Amino acid sequence: xxxxxxxxxxxxxxxxxxxxxxxxxxxxxxxxxxxxxxxxxxxxxxxxxxxxxxxxxxxxxxxxxxxxxxxxxxxxxxxxxxxxxxxxxxxxxxxxxxxxxxxxxxxxxxxxxxxxxxxxxxxxxxxxxxxxxxxxxxxxxxxxxxxxxxxxxxxxxxxxxxxxxxxxxxxxxxxxxxxxxxxxxxxxxxxxxxxxxxxxxxxxxxxxxxxxxxxxxxxxxxxxxxxxxxxxxxxxxxxxxxxxxxxxxxxxxxxxxxxxxxxxxxxxxxxxxxxxxxxxxxxxxxxxxxxxxxxxxxxxxxxxxxxxxxxxxxxxxxxxxxxxxxxxxxxxxxxxxxxxxxxxxxxxxxxxxxxxxxxxxxxxxxxxxxxxxxxxxxxxxxxxxxxxxxxxxxxxxxxxxxxxxxxxxxxxxxxxxxxxxxxxxxxxxxxxxxxxxxxxxxxxxxxxxxxxxxxxxxxxxxxxxxxxxxxxxx
Amino acid sequence: xxxxxxxxxxxxxxxxxxxxxxxxxxxxxxxxxxxxxxxxxxxxxxxxxxxxxxxxxxxxxxxxxxxxxxxxxxxxxxxxxxxxxxxxxxxxxxxxxxxxxxxxxxxxxxxxxxxxxxxxxxxxxxxxxxxxxxxxxxxxxxxxxxxxxxxxxxxxxxxxxxxxxxxxxxxxxxxxxxxxxxxxxxxxxxxxxxxxxxxxxxxxxxxxxxxxxxxxxxxxxxxxxxxxxxxxxxxxxxxxxxx
Numbered sequence: 001x002x003x004x005x006x007x008x009x010x011x012x013x014x015x016x017x018x019x020x021x022x023x024x025x026x027x028x029x030x031x032x033x034x035x036x037x038x039x040x041x042x043x044x045x046x047x048x049x050x051x052x053x054x055x056x057x058x059x060x061x062x063x064x065x066x067x068x069x070x071x072x073x074x075x076x077x078x079x080x081x082x083x084x085x086x087x088x089x090x091x092x093x094x095x096x097x098x099x100x101x102x103x104x105x106x107x108x109x110x111x112x113x114x115x116x117x118x119x120x121x122x123x124x125x126x127x128x129x130x131x132x133x134x135x136x137x138x139x140x141x142x143x144x145x146x147x148x149x150x151x152x153x154x155x156x157x158x159x160x161x162x163x164x165x166x167x168x169x170x171x172x173x174x175x176x177x178x179x180x181x182x183x184x185x186x187x188x189x190x191x192x193x194x195x196x197x198x199x200x201x202x203x204x205x206x207x208x209x210x211x212x213x214x215x216x217x218x219x220x221x222x223x224x225x226x227x228x229x230x231x232x233x234x235x236x237x238x239x240x241x242x243x244x245x246x247x248x249x250x251x252x253x254x255x256x257x258x259x260x261x262x263x264x265x266x267x268x269x270x271x272x273x274x275x276x277x278x279x280x281x282x283x284x285x286x287x288x289x290x291x292x293x294x295x296x297x298x299x300x301x302x303x304x305x306x307x308x309x310x311x312x313x314x315x316x317x318x319x320x321x322x323x324x325x326x327x328x329x330x331x332x333x334x335x336x337x338x339x340x341x342x343x344x345x346x347x348x349x350x351x352x353x354x355x356x357x358x359x360x361x362x363x364x365x366x367x368x369x370x371x372x373x374x375x376x377x378x379x380x381x382x383x384x385x386x387x388x389x390x391x392x393x394x395x396x397x398x399x400x401x402x403x404x405x406x407x408x409x410x411x412x413x414x415x416x417x418x419x420x421x422x423x424x425x426x427x428x429x430x431x432x433x434x435x436x437x438x439x440x441x442x443x444x445x446x447x448x449x450x451x452x453x454x455x456x457x458x459x460x461x462x463x464x465x466x467x468x469x470x471x472x473x474x
Numbered sequence: 475x476x477x478x479x480x481x482x483x484x485x486x487x488x489x490x491x492x493x494x495x496x497x498x499x500x501x502x503x504x505x506x507x508x509x510x511x512x513x514x515x516x517x518x519x520x521x522x523x524x525x526x527x528x529x530x531x532x533x534x535x536x537x538x539x540x541x542x543x544x545x546x547x548x549x550x551x552x553x554x555x556x557x558x559x560x561x562x563x564x565x566x567x568x569x570x571x572x573x574x575x576x577x578x579x580x581x582x583x584x585x586x587x588x589x590x591x592x593x594x595x596x597x598x599x600x601x602x603x604x605x606x607x608x609x610x611x612x613x614x615x616x617x618x619x620x621x622x623x624x625x626x627x628x629x630x631x632x633x634x635x636x637x638x639x640x641x642x643x644x645x646x647x648x649x650x651x652x653x654x655x656x657x658x659x660x661x662x663x664x665x666x667x668x669x670x671x672x673x674x675x676x677x678x679x680x681x682x683x684x685x686x687x688x689x690x691x692x693x694x695x696x697x698x699x700x701x702x703x704x705x706x707x708x709x710x711x712x713x714x715x716x717x
Contacts, residue, residue: 027654396525415515461491
């Protein structure tokens with residue numbers, strides 16, 4: 001079977017470019033668009049089916065939103081309660097203000113354990129703080145064990161989706177990546193999903209058996225018990241969480257839940273919203289360390305990294321309710337066409353568009369505009385984050401471009417005075433008369449060219465509604 | 475006769491007089507006394523959704539001043555109605571949006587009619603616009619009204635719930651992504667073979683219609699499966715057509 005050279009998608013899409021520019025590059029990649037449309041379309045349909053099965057789906061969403069709002073209202077006290085209970089159960093708890101602190105703490109623990117490499121459970125928090133890159137820089141090696149994360153890591157690419165980081169690759173491309181980059185891929189590897197999974201399984205098994213240290217995130221952190229929860233599909237997480245002697249879990253402080261019973265709500269919402277399954281195959285819950293049962297050194301790094309800043313914004317803070325299911329990505333018409341790399345942030349899609357500019361104030365100001373405000377994201381969000389509301393809220397922060405600001409100000413000035421508005425309508429009617437014969441405007445100068453690049457524009461009518469109304473009143 | 479105010483919206487004021495005329499005809503046919511407050515301009519949605527809160531507040535206050543005295547305000551736009559209902563409370567604290575009804579809401583929920591006595595012997599496909607469907611929760615109200623039209627042939631629009639890519643200033647700021655969304659919407663609309671594409675918002679119809687017109691012009695009819703694409707039409711104009 002012939003193989004093609006692997007070109008990491010992220011290397012083609014400029015990560016620091018403004019969204020419209022990066023998106024344009026992504027739109028010009030037909031294979032990427034095909035892969036995305038197929039994958040998001042499939043998950044979208046699965047989600048809709050299993051969410052539709054539950055009579056109390058809306059009540060579950062309300063409950064989840066209420067629990068998360070409660071957590072946000074008393075985050076400090078819950079974080080301390082979690083710490084107390086986790087320590088009592090034998091865990092060590094560390095606090096990290098930012099990515100740098102979290103990475104340094106994690107690297108120190110790895111060294112103290114006498115290790116130079118770690119196996120990893122799929123974790124967005126560690127992607128966010130670029131743990132792998134930091135480890136690489138200080139001479140440690142982090143091996144991803146989630147199948148899709150493994151694909152991305154082997155391809156030297158970046159994740160393009162929260163749940164399915166390799167969503168931009170099809171199985172033939174994945175075969176090529178394994179063949180060229182895995183080192184121990186079986187000869188004659190086909191692109192059958194079962195064959196690809198088996199190749200990854202054999203490759204990873206060796207790592208699981210030799211790893212001394214594992215790094216994970218957590219889907220939930222239960223304050224009442226000091227427990228952490230990881231929800232996964234492949235069982236690689238279970239291997240990482242039970243086999244090595246040392247376990248480091250890096251957990252965003254917004255992952256806290258008050259009580260164990262709260263999991264009832266989220267365990268119904270998360271699998272259905274993310275993979276479109278009624279239940280996920282593996283759910284691991286662990287509380288501290290226990291002699292003879294799993295890792296003996298259990299560390300939890302509680303990560304802020306901008307979260308308390310988000311918490312301070314009354315409208316924006318609902319972004320902290322996110323449980324990283326990625327349902328919003330899968331229904332987003334923008335994400336479906338551009339993929340994740342164009343967003344230039346580890347959290348892409350609608351949730352990324354409200355999270356990235358809040359976690360890193362002053363950056364990603366273009367992302368709140370990467371939405372038509374169609375509202376499909378809000379409709380599927382299992383924790384009812386009103387993403388369109390937050391998008392509009394963030395747009396108010398600006399900065400607004402000077403020309404646009406002037407145009408908006410002028411439009412408002414005209415619209416706020418009925419006489420001026422009527423005069424403007426009349427002027428537009430007379431001004432467009434030379435083109436009336438064609439019926440449509442087909443080419444406008446910038447910035448109108450942004451419209452006429454793909455659409456004709458109708459002209460004002462000869463007689464407007466006001467003329468008609470006046471005539472009728474007579 | 476019960477009196478209702480008509481909010482025609484700035485887009486119809488500037489470009490599409492036939493739509494508000496249709497609303498007047500439907501309401502009068504049902505026995506309502508329609509008032510058109512001439513001082514009306516724009517609900518402020520463009521400013522609000524683009525992040526110009528102060529400007530939007532000014533326009534929301536103007537809207538309140540013009541329409542404040544009416545018990546019922548009818549508008550042929552799902553997104554403008556949603557603007558007054560969802561955003562005004564945050565902008566000016568005004569709850570006037572509760573008295574603003576998108577046409578199908580008014581006809582079904584207030585007037586209590588589904589058959590408005592129209593006849594339209596054409597094939598029509600319906601695009602549920604995003605703000606009408608999701609922000610306002612119109613559900614199938616416009617479709618119920620269309621189904622009651624005599625001799626109409628309604629055909630399903632594939633992937634109907636997908637946004638057409640308009641999104642106000644989104645169409646300019648993210649022109650390429652918007653155009654990609656539009657291309658899919660035009661393809662789906664043309665695949666129905668319908669003569670008309672109906673919707674509850676002329677802004678979205680300007681976008682889709684502009685796309686279809688451009689496709690026909692640049693690629694000939696070949697790009698749309700050997701036929702003309704559907705003509706954009708506000709569903710009010712179908713309901714106003716006389717039996």
